[in-house]
Amino acid sequence: MNAALDQANGPMVALVGNPNCGKTALFNILTGSRQKVANYAGVTVERKEGPLTTPSGRRIRILDLPGAYSLDPMTPDESVTADVLLGRRDGEARPDFVVCVTDATNLRQNLRLVISVKRLGLPMVVALNMSDLARRKGMSIDAARLAQELGVPIVETVGVRPGGVKPLLEFLDRAGPAAAGPEPAAWRKQTPEEIARDQREVLRILAAAGVEDFAGPTFSDRIDAVVLHPLAGPAILAVVLFLVFQAVFAWAQLPMDLIKGGITTIGGWLATALPASLLKDLLINGVLAGVGSVLVFLPQILILFLFILVLEDAGYLPRAAFLLDRVMGSVGLSGRAFIPLLSSFACAIPGIMATRTIQSPRDRLATIMIAPLMTCSARLPVYALIIGAFIPHELVWGGLELQGLVLFALYVAGVAGAMSVAYVLNRRGRGSRFHALMLELPAYHWPNLRNLAIGLWQRLEIFLTRVGTIIVSLMVILWALSSVPLAPAGAAGPAIQYSIAGRIGAALAVVFAPIGFNWQIAVALVPGLAAREVAVGALGTVYALSATGKDVSGALAPLIARSWSLPTALSLLAWYVFAPQCLSTLATVKRETNSWRYPVIMAGYLFALAYAASFITYRIALAFQ
Amino acid sequence: MSGWLDHALVFIVVAASGAYALYAFGPRALRVRVAALFGTAARPAGRCGSCDGCGPRRPPRA
Numbered sequence: 307m308n309a310a311l312d313q314a315n316g317p318m319v320a321l322v323g324n325p326n327c328g329k330t331a332l333f334n335i336l337t338g339s340r341q342k343v344a345n346y347a348g349v350t351v352e353r354k355e356g357p358l359t360t361p362s363g364r365r366i367r368i369l370d371l372p373g374a375y376s377l378d379p380m381t382p383d384e385s386v387t388a389d390v391l392l393g394r395r396d397g398e399a400r401p402d403f404v405v406c407v408t409d410a411t412n413l414r415q416n417l418r419l420v421i422s423v424k425r426l427g428l429p430m431v432v433a434l435n436m437s438d439l440a441r442r443k444g445m446s447i448d449a450a451r452l453a454q455e456l457g458v459p460i461v462e463t464v465g466v467r468p469g470g471v472k473p474l475l476e477f478l479d480r481a482g483p484a485a486a487g488p489e490p491a492a493w494r495k496q497t498p499e500e501i502a503r504d505q506r507e508v509l510r511i512l513a514a515a516g517v518e519d520f521a522g523p524t525f526s527d528r529i530d531a532v533v534l535h536p537l538a539g540p541a542i543l544a545v546v547l548f549l550v551f552q553a554v555f556a557w558a559q560l561p562m563d564l565i566k567g568g569i570t571t572i573g574g575w576l577a578t579a580l581p582a583s584l585l586k587d588l589l590i591n592g593v594l595a596g597v598g599s600v601l602v603f604l605p606q607i608l609i610l611f612l613f614i615l616v617l618e619d620a621g622y623l624p625r626a627a628f629l630l631d632r633v634m635g636s637v638g639l640s641g642r643a644f645i646p647l648l649s650s651f652a653c654a655i656p657g658i659m660a661t662r663t664i665q666s667p668r669d670r671l672a673t674i675m676i677a678p679l680m681t682c683s684a685r686l687p688v689y690a691l692i693i694g695a696f697i698p699h700e701l702v703w704g705g706l707e708l709q710g711l712v713l714f715a716l717y718v719a720g721v722a723g724a725m726s727v728a729y730v731l732n733r734r735g736r737g738s739r740f741h742a743l744m745l746e747l748p749a750y751h752w753p754n755l756r757n758l759a760i761g762l763w764q765r766l767e768i769f770l771t772r773v774g775t776i777i778v779s780l781m782v783i784l785w786a787l788s789s790v791p792l793a794p795a796g797a798a799g800p801a802i803q804y805s806i807a808g809r810i811g812a813a814l815a816v817v818f819a820p821i822g823f824n825w826q827i828a829v830a831l832v833p834g835l836a837a838r839e840v841a842v843g844a845l846g847t848v849y850a851l852s853a854t855g856k857d858v859s860g861a862l863a864p865l866i867a868r869s870w871s872l873p874t875a876l877s878l879l880a881w882y883v884f885a886p887q888c889l890s891t892l893a894t895v896k897r898e899t900n901s902w903r904y905p906v907i908m909a910g911y912l913f914a915l916a917y918a919a920s921f922i923t924y925r926i927a928l929a930f931q
Numbered sequence: 932m933s934g935w936l937d938h939a940l941v942f943i944v945v946a947a948s949g950a951y952a953l954y955a956f957g958p959r960a961l962r963v964r965v966a967a968l969f970g971t972a973a974r975p976a977g978r979c980g981s982c983d984g985c986g987p988r989r990p991p992r993a
Contacts, residue, residue: 583937588944776955782948786941836956889956 316357316365318399319478322387322423323407324416325373326748328435330354331465332407332474333370353386360479369401372662375415377422378495382662382670391426392493404430405474410440410447410462411749413517417508418501420456426493430458431481433474437462439749443524445517452515466754526749530625539629546622550613551717552710554606554686555693561605569598570861584789591850592785597773599846599862600839603687604769608762610686614651615761619753623648624745637725638732640669641745647673647724650680651717654891658898672731674898675908678891679724679884681717683765684838688882689716691842695867696875719883723915777843780833784844788829788851802851811848821881821920822874822928826852831887838887873927880923885916 321329337356354370371390372383379385386395393400406423408416420432432453434440440447453460461477464470496504523531532538573594580586617623627644634641642664650657657677664670681689693709702708784807793801802808807829814828823831826848834841846862849869866875886892892905899905954965 584941585937585944588941775951779948779951779955782945783952786945836952 316367317402318367318369319358319403319405320369320371320390320401321405321407322371322391322419323373323433323435324375324409324412324419326746327373327407327409327412327416328463328465329373329407330370332405332433332435332463332471333368335465335468335471336368336475353390358478360475362479364479366478374419376419376496376501377426377493381665391423391428401428404428405433406430406458407433407435407463407465410434410437411443411445413447413512414508417456417511418504420458421504421507422496424456424458431474431477432456432458432460433463434460435463435465438464438467438470439751447517448515452511452517455511455514466756524749526621526747529750530747533622533625534628539625543626543629546617547717548714550610551714552707553613554609554713555690555707555710557609558605562602565602565604566598566861569594569601573598587789588782588785592781592847593778595846595850595862596781596784596843597778599691600687600773600777600843603690603839603842604766606690607683607686607769608765610683611652611765612758612762615758616753619751619757621748621750624747627745628747633725634728637729639672639725639728640664640666643669643673646677647680650677650682653682653684654678654680654888655894658891658894661898671899671904672728674895674904675731675911676724676727678886678888678908678912679720679727681720681883682838682888684888685882687839687842689713689879691845691863691866692875692879695863696870696872716879716883719880723884723919727911727915772837772839776837777840780836780840781843781847784829784833784847785851788848800852802848807848820924821917822871822877822924823881823920824870824874826869827874827878834887836889838882841887871931873924873931876927877920877924880919881916883916884912884919886912 321333323329333354333356336358353372356368356370358366358368360366369390371387374384374387376384377388377391379388389395390398390401391404404423404426406420408420423430434447434449434452437447449460449462459477459481461473463474533542573590576586576590576594580589617626623645626648627641630644631641634643643661645663646657646660648657649660654677657680658674661670661673661677664673690713693712697709697712700708702711787807787810788802788805790805793799793804797804803812808825810832811825811829814831815823815825818828818831826845829848830841830844833844842862845866849862849865870878886909892909895905895908896902954962
């Protein structure tokens with residue numbers, strides 16, 4: 307972007323601050339964006355930019371930077387912040403103005419960065435964020451005195467309330483950035499003595515401003531006494547996760563039935579409204595059978611994400627990282643790997659990007675290599691389809707959903723696989739240097755309904771966009787490949803067997819026969835490489851074309867229950883625990899490691915693992931059948 | 932529906948789907964060219980569309 311255009315869009319204001327002080331929440335309110343926010347450190351790992359027009363009509367560009375504790379970076383995400391502020395980033399000018407965002411409840415920690423940024427000489431303002439929370443905690447902060455002691459202006463903000471940024475907006479309007487700020491001072495790395503001196507200065511400023519360090523156990527401390535207890539803590543974590551998976555099956559039934567009913571109705575209407583034609587076949591057996599098979603699982607995905615969002619917003623997830631640190635450390639993983647791995651439960655791509663918060667390149671690479679083993683949401687339709695078809699809908703062990711239990715086991719299998727691979731990587735690497743987990747434990751708070759609604763809406767939007775674009779287009783292509791060439795006159799089997807897809811499936815079936823996959827599964831795995839849930843849609847299309855004119859759009863599960871054996875179903879589940887059926891993940895690994903070597907290694911080891919796991923599962927299941 | 936219209940409609944739908952799949956999963960250079968054609972910026976490589984908003988929601992600046 308050239309300088310003239312930058313100038314036209316207004317001066318650049320950077321939001322800088324410690325992790326989890328609410329920069330992204332402020333950014334979202336200021337710019338109307340919907341960037342991810344969560345109640346833990348390290349959510350933002352890249353620079354993000356958005357436009358702001360102030361009440362008086364000034365145009366400003368707002369830049370959200372990853373959280374940093376100092377300008378001397380220790381992790382790749384902190385480097386982004388330091389590089390932007392110090393003007394070391396290629397093709398990017400230094401910001402014209404800095405809003406130094408601080409957590410008003412934790413100024414003792416936050417002010418050291420403020421002092422460092424002030425030293426740069428850039429025009430700035432300090433935003434005392436979460437000032438409502440500080441007041442509720444009984445902390446009285448004399449903002450005017452604090453501003454006087456710091457030597458920079460201060461505004462109070464509440465990043466989770468739309469009106470909470472008014473003082474900042476008024477300040478930016480009144481005394482905000484000029485298009486061309488002064489030339490900032492040079493920066494040099496601080497010595498330990500200088501850092502200690504800064505910390506003493508922070509304490510002096512706080513004492514002068516009458517900000518008392520909060521003493522005594524807080525509400526969060528009292529909860530943590532139970533939640534982080536060495537015995538009760540892991541038990542609570544296991545129960546929480548277990549209940550989530552129970553709910554995924556127990557609560558989703560009604561909305562799933564409604565969606566299924568809707569798809570069947572549309573299928574029936576199309577069948578009667580359209581004359582017999584190729585187009586009718588495409589719409590019913592290609593698009594509707596494929597898309598309908600995937601769409602049914604939307605309620606389960608939303609329920610899973612509702613729980614994750616609630617736990618995330620309440621502040622429980624960093625506690626889970628703390629509880630699992632010992633387990634992670636025992637296999638050689640950095641404690642910081644927890645958040646990237648947790649993000650991978652949604653999708654491996656943000657998980658792999660979140661590894662930028664990991665200090666050691668070797669630990670970061672190990673985390674990237676195992677991230678796809680975490681069960682992403684795209685696997686859920688595959689798991690739910692097979693579990694729904696083969697695992698009886700019944701209660702066991704005094705009221706537990708058997709289907710939920712199996713789903714929980716599959717998630718555990720993914721985690722166990724990841725830990726085993728990490729252990730092997732660590733052994734091969736002769737052990738990496740130990741990095742203690744230093745993660746801020748944020749205060750607990752009630753989940754913000756707006757955040758939950760935005761999170762769920764984004765999930766819905768993403769899922770429907772995927773269904774409406776990638777899945778529809780791949781289903782149409784699969785239908786075409788499954789329909790040509792036409793079956794010869796007098797052919798006995800369904801036409802698809804004579805088609806291009808049928809022949810590809812037959813050839814692949816030879817490879818997959820030892821693990822119990824039939825040709826229909828083999829065909830579905832090919833488009834399923836684009837994204838895992840596409841395989842479900844593909845199975846819908848393939849079975850719709852295999853069936854003799856019967857509509858299967860709403861009833862794939864009973865059809866596969868009749869066509870597959872239990873060992874085949876279990877083998878396919880085992881395949882999906884490990885297989886790297888996602889090209890976008892491999893592309894992201896290439897981008898993050900800047901090399902083709904690691905995505906190739908990743909694809910190779912994961913396919914080998916998937917084949918081995920399916921083979922063992924299939925053979926054992928056959929032996930017990 | 933006449934035979935040729937039926938075939939033409941199916942051909943258009945299949946061709947459009949093929950073009951979209953090529954755009955979505957093809958090389959970044961292709962996405963950039965297509966984006967330039969429509970005057971928008973290309974999606975960053977590796978953006979899956981199923982993430983938690985890790986990438987920019989607005990088109991990235993060139």
